Each structure stands twice: as structure tokens, then as C-alpha cells.
Amino acid sequence: MARVSVTYPWRKVLETLYAIFEYKDPETWAVSPARGIPDEDALFLTMVQYNLKTELAAKNLYAQLDNARARGKNETSLQVQP
Numbered sequence: 783m784a785r786v787s788v789t790y791p792w793r794k795v796l797e798t799l800y801a802i803f804e805y806k807d808p809e810t811w812a813v814s815p816a817r818g819i820p821d822e823d824a825l826f827l828t829m830v831q832y833n834l835k836t837e838l839a840a841k842n843l844y845a846q847l848d849n850a851r852a853r854g855k856n857e858t859s860l861q862v863q864p
Contacts, residue, residue, distance in 0.1 A: 788843050839863045
């Protein structure tokens with residue numbers, strides 16, 4: 783899951799990690815992981831889907847790598863948020 787979140791643009795990350803889910807319910811925080819995604823990752827997927835701070839933190843990891851690649855760097859240190 784970590785590889786997916788830093789390798790692909792955000793739309794592709796969502797397509798890879800989540801099965802098609804018809805509604806978001808902030809009361810129950812239901813998620814539908816894609817086939818092959820372990821149940822152990824459901825908590826992270828839930829937080830990404832329903833918590834804006836978690837979503838922005840996850841998107842930021844890819845953005846840092848994308849910016850480094852745009853500057854011609856193949857390696858960079860990632861800064862993670864608490």
C-alpha cells in the first residue's frame with residue numbers, strides 16, 4: 783500500500799486501493815477495499831476517505847516525490863506529518 787501511495791497520482795491510488803463504493807457515510811465510516819487489499823489496511827483507508835488531514839498527508843507524500851522528479855532528482859527524503 784505504501785508503494786501505491788507514492789508511485790501513482792492520487793486518482794490512480796484511489797482506483798487501486800478502493801473498490802467502487804456508492805456512498806460515503808460519515809456516520810458509519812464504511813469503506814470497501816479493493817480486491818487484494820488486506821483487511822488490516824481498512825483503518826488507514828477509512829481515515830483517508832473520511833478525514834481530510836489524513837487525506838492531505840497521504841497526498842503530500844506523492845507530491846514531494848513528484849516535485850523531486852521534476853527537479854531531476856531520483857531520490858529525496860520525505861517529510862511526514864504527525
